[in-house]
Amino acid sequence: MKVYNVYILRCRDKTYYTGITSDLWERVEQYQSGKYNNSYTSSRRPIELVYYCEFTEPELAIEFEKRIKKWSQAKKEALINGEFEKLPNLAKKRFK
Numbered sequence: 001m002k003v004y005n006v007y008i009l010r011c012r013d014k015t016y017y018t019g020i021t022s023d024l025w026e027r028v029e030q031y032q033s034g035k036y037n038n039s040y041t042s043s044r045r046p047i048e049l050v051y052y053c054e055f056t057e058p059e060l061a062i063e064f065e066k067r068i069k070k071w072s073q074a075k076k077e078a079l080i081n082g083e084f085e086k087l088p089n090l091a092k093k094r095f096k
Helices: 024-033 058-069 073-080 084-090
Strands: 004-010 016-021 048-055
Touching: 004 024, 004 058, 004 073, 016 024, 016 058, 016 073, 024 048, 048 058, 048 073, 073 084
Parallel strands: none
Antiparallel strands: 004 016, 004 048
16 A cells, blocks of 8 residues: 655745655655755755655545645644644634
């Protein structure tokens, strides 16, 4: 059974990069080594893998990756820190 990983990398500039792969450790090494010269992470190395989860269905992995990419930095940090109870409130729009 093939496994798909959705992952979050923390870049040197404290931004996050979210992606999906079927070979997590190879992908992290590719980013760290600068294999993708024009990628978001290329000029923000070193990177650190701060979160990943596994899926057996690629459609679900793609859906989750797209959802995370739309999240705020605060919501991503709650996920990374395992503070799942904070996720619903961080999804709510703040009105002034």
